[in-house]
Amino acid sequence: MEIYPPDFVAYFVMHENDSYYEAAYKISRHNQFHIVLVVDDYGKLVGIITKNELRGYPKTAGEACNRKFPFIYKQQDRYAIAAKMFAEDIFDDIPIVDDDMHPVDILSRFQVFIRHATFGNYVACDRPHYAKLVGAAVWEAKNKGYDSISVIEFGVAGGAGLRLMEFYAIEFERLYGVKVDVYGFDSGEGLFEPIGYRNAPQSWSTGWFQFDIDKVQRTLRRAKLVVGDICQTSKSFLTDDIAPIGAIAVDVDTYDPTVAILDMLLGADKYFLPLVYMYFDDIMADLEFQCETLAIKDFNAKQNLMKISPEGWNLSPHGCWTSSSALTDNPYICSDDSEEMKLMKTLVRFNHSRISLK
Numbered sequence: 001m002e003i004y005p006p007d008f009v010a011y012f013v014m015h016e017n018d019s020y021y022e023a024a025y026k027i028s029r030h031n032q033f034h035i036v037l038v039v040d041d042y043g044k045l046v047g048i049i050t051k052n053e054l055r056g057y058p059k060t061a062g063e064a065c066n067r068k069f070p071f072i073y074k075q076q077d078r079y080a081i082a083a084k085m086f087a088e089d090i091f092d093d094i095p096i097v098d099d100d101m102h103p104v105d106i107l108s109r110f111q112v113f114i115r116h117a118t119f120g121n122y123v124a125c126d127r128p129h130y131a132k133l134v135g136a137a138v139w140e141a142k143n144k145g146y147d148s149i150s151v152i153e154f155g156v157a158g159g160a161g162l163r164l165m166e167f168y169a170i171e172f173e174r175l176y177g178v179k180v181d182v183y184g185f186d187s188g189e190g191l192f193e194p195i196g197y198r199n200a201p202q203s204w205s206t207g208w209f210q211f212d213i214d215k216v217q218r219t220l221r222r223a224k225l226v227v228g229d230i231c232q233t234s235k236s237f238l239t240d241d242i243a244p245i246g247a248i249a250v251d252v253d254t255y256d257p258t259v260a261i262l263d264m265l266l267g268a269d270k271y272f273l274p275l276v277y278m279y280f281d282d283i284m285a286d287l288e289f290q291c292e293t294l295a296i297k298d299f300n301a302k303q304n305l306m307k308i309s310p311e312g313w314n315l316s317p318h319g320c321w322t323s324s325s326a327l328t329d330n331p332y333i334c335s336d337d338s339e340e341m342k343l344m345k346t347l348v349r350f351n352h353s354r355i356s357l358k
């Protein structure tokens with residue numbers, strides 16, 4: 001099992017002499033931050049490129065960049081200062097620098113927004129169901145007395161979902177003081193051959209969603225990639241080094257890896273929060289008796305001490321969440337109209353030792 005270290009800010013940093021076209025590519029490709037930080041020979045920030053600078057035909061990042069840009073020193077109250085800057089509506093991403101003008105972080109308009117997010121606001125978020133997964137897990141952790149948790153995405157591909165999960169993890173950690181570790185499981189090889197009706201060969205093909213692990217890792221800030229076949233890596237993941245798991249997004253399409261993921265849930269209570277918030281991406285009407293839905297049904301049929309609920313697809317968002325009294329004041333359990341909300345579920349461990357603690 002290989003776990004990669006993250007390297008976040010470096011992805012957005014380019015030298016003045018680097019190609020403008022590469023900068024344009026980075027800005028359009030990343031789904032959280034749309035900025036390139038242009039530095040000189042000493043690594044000092046001299047300009048930024050945002051979508052506003054993506055015009056004309058400059059050759060280098062240095063020629064294209066805006067040299068009159070806003071920035072915040074890392075020791076300053078970044079949220080308060082950024083809120084004012086964003087209110088003036090000029091930029092969507094602001095660089096955070098150290099005393100020598102070296103870029104150390106980036107703050108986006110959305111980060112400032114979500115810090116103040118309350119009931120019902122998630123519709124404005126990118127993949128609101130990912131915000132809810134992480135928000136609900138952090139809230140559950142706080143209620144039950146945990147100081148750190150893990151959240152996981154199974155099936156990472158280009159990393160669009162994992163980057164968002166990581167982003168919400170960082171923001172909810174800042175908001176509530178519960179540390180959130182993020183893991184993404186994938187082989188990088190794309191879908192394995194879908195053998196047998198359970199894996200729905202009518203819907204999936206071998207090799208779909210293949211990606212370059214190293215490239216994706218470079219776009220991550222803290223998430224760790226657990227690389228390999230999920231049917232294997234899920235077996236050795238639960239150790240005392242891993243904070244208890246509070247949220248899981250399953251996006252592996254087929255039956256076999258979903259079964260492996262659900263088998264992992266049978267591990268000891270100490271590895272999980274009493275409620276684990278879950279999202280299944282591939283619960284579809286035509287796959288009700290195959291793939292992820294079938295794996296959930298098989299799991300529930302075998303287990304008496306824990307269940308994934310609701311079992312079916314296409315229930316109303318309200319119906320998708322437990323009505324546990326411990327959670328009634330949870331602002332992260334709320335409804336909105338997105339289809340994905342209907343694919344959210346909860347694993348309830350009936351006899352979990354912390355179930356009665358507040």
Ligand SMILES: C[S@@+](CC[C@H](N)C(=O)[O-])C[C@H]1O[C@@H](n2cnc3c(N)ncnc32)[C@H](O)[C@@H]1O
Binds near residue numbers: 156191231252
């Ligand atoms: C639909 S893609 C994931 C998309 C991603 N969640 C997103 O939001 O962009 C499915 C991913 O599951 C991975 N996958 C499927 N079966 C797997 C297995 N047995 N082991 C490891 N990865 C697997 C594939 O490599 C692929 O990257």
